Amino acid sequence: MKHLNSILVAALLIIGVGAANAQDENNPWAIGAGINAVDIFPTGIDDEGRFPATDENFTEIKGEMFDEYFNANDHWNILPSVSRVSVGRYIGSDFSFTAVGTINKISKIGDLRIDDVTYYGVDGEIKYSLRDLLNGPGGWFDPSIGVGGGYTWVDDIGFGTANGIAGVRFWLGENFALDLQSTYKHAFEDSYGIQHFQHSAGFMFKFGGKDTDGDGIYDVDDECPETPGLPEFNGCPDTDGDGIEDRNDACPNTPGLAEFNGCPDTDGDGIPDPQDACPTVAGLASMNGCPDADGDGITDAEDACPNEAGPKANNGCPYEDRDGDGVLDKDDECPDVPGTVANNGCPEVTVEIINQLNEYSKTILFDYDKATIRQESYSALQSIADIMKEYPSANFHIEGHTDSRGSDSYNEKLSRERAASVMQYLTTIGIPGSRLTSEGYGETRPIATNNTAAGRQQNRRVEISLKK
Incomplete structure (x- = not known):
């Protein structure tokens, strides 16, 4: 039996080290505090262990398994203070490992009352959460089952236990829960061990998730952990809201089209704005997106006569003098009224x-x-x-x-x-x-x-x- 205790302690240490090095997920750590109750009565009628099935008057102090399981008033030993603390870490695939420390005093063994004896327990628990299975991710109702083992001291006499665990957490917020649990502890020492149930109630707070950019997506799932982003892009941003994430968007601050790598084509001429010298006016690829209305090979912006073909030497204007005043139309401020050269082709007031x-x-x-x-x-x-x-x-x-x-x-x-x-x-x-x-x-x-x-x-x- 002593060898079995040593094996149990070694197994708990291995589990703890393994969990500490396991793959993290969001908020992998949890701490808890609350109260615990120890009940020796509903563990089966037998004379094994430190307490027999009956007292000296042959009064039964143990019942059948789960007999009067909820009789807290008569059978539960409760220390009226914080008597249970825990530290846990998520292992992965809905499993977590928790280290638990408890303290109590035993004065009730069934209906028998005895002088207080001290109770200390150190346990390791591996629990499987059924929340995602029953509710889907993020549900508030979080039942769990688990197994574990530990070491318990009653009046400084210690013994190892194998534990079966059932519990439920009610999530009151993203990181805060009410934690209820019942654990059956089977003692390995037949002569002085104590088979018993230990119930607990308390609050649990989970933490450790890192969200560097504060976008609500933890770094472990965030492909852009230092830049606030969107869930649909795994935490990466789409600043202009065009459905193309910034890292794939050639124009991340201006809504655009996928065919142009996120850049816009404001004038709809098939030339994206960054390559379009005239992005607001439809034009020709040969003119870098600028129009040439008269087709004279000079863009309208550089053509003094954009609607009349003319040579580049004449700024795109034909060599005309409609009013016959000797000033070419390109230089004539009054091309339809005869004027003077000195007055830029306009008539002078005499x-x-x-x-x-x-x-x-x-x-x-x-x-x-x-x-x-x-x-x-x-x-x-x-x-x-x-x-x-x-x-x-x-x-x-x-x-x-x-x-x-x-x-x-x-x-x-x-x-x-x-x-x-x-x-x-x-x-x-x-x-x-x-x-x-x-x-x-x-x-x-x-x-x-x-x-x-x-x-x-x-x-x-x-x-x-x-x-x-």
Whole structure:
């Protein structure tokens, strides 16, 4: 029997070392703490071991196997404190190894009461979890069965045991569980061993899983352990969400197509954006993805006349001069209106034209003491606009003037508002606002005396000048 005890202890050491070096999985370690209860009664009526089947009065202190198994009040010996601690490690394939230490006091042997005797136990357990089999991975209900062995001391007398284990864990969180277990311990020493049940209840916490990138996928299963990723890519990221993981995606930050290794083809011309010199406009492979609308071999972006074929020497434009002013259309800012070379092909505004504009501007009338243009002035303004349109490259300045009646500040304000009113009206009948400016000069630029009614009437005017 002594040799059997030695063999048992050696076997436990081998199991422990083997488990410590076994293949890890997520959270392989577990620690537990709780209470334990020792029950000698429901272990079979026999006289083997330290306690006989009956006492000196022939009262039975042992029952049949599992007899009154749940009679905690009469038969269970419970120490009212933390009396069980455990450390376990996952071995693999739903098996785990656990080392357990317990302490208790025995004062009940069936219905017999005795003086307290101390109880210490050290056990090793190999358990098989049925959780995945019954619930699928991650279920909260986790029953298990197992075997083990250990060494127990009762009043400093020790003996080896072989253990049969049944338990259940209720997972209250990913790593935290309520742990209930019942263990039958069969003593190897027929003369002083004690056959007994040991029940326990406590809490267990599992740990040790490493998730370096914090993506919820443990490193052991994570093919990209240092970069947060997705379960469908075994922990690797798909930053742009195009269904192609970053490590296989040539454009990991831009959603794209599998045929282009994850790169987009924004313009749909069959050339992926990284190789497309014009990624937003459909083009030709021969032009690196850029269009050539007129087919002259010059990309539209570099073609001054993208819709008319022309030589590269002429920036893709034909040598034309539609208005016959001596300025080729490619250089002509007004290709449909004859102009001068000095004015880039646009007509130049002469003094005569300015005088003509001001003949019309003299007839512009406003409501009394206001900047509102009177309706009878609309035809004159239309004539002014028609002349301005003939000179599309010219910019004009509209000046407002008053006579000397009224304060300087009032006259300046009224003249400025009237000039702005004329400018605003011209923009509504086709003259771009970018070609016009306006300013009011009040009474500071008279062209006649302010001492007569006729002179003051001449001074109340709108003038148009060419803005250089």
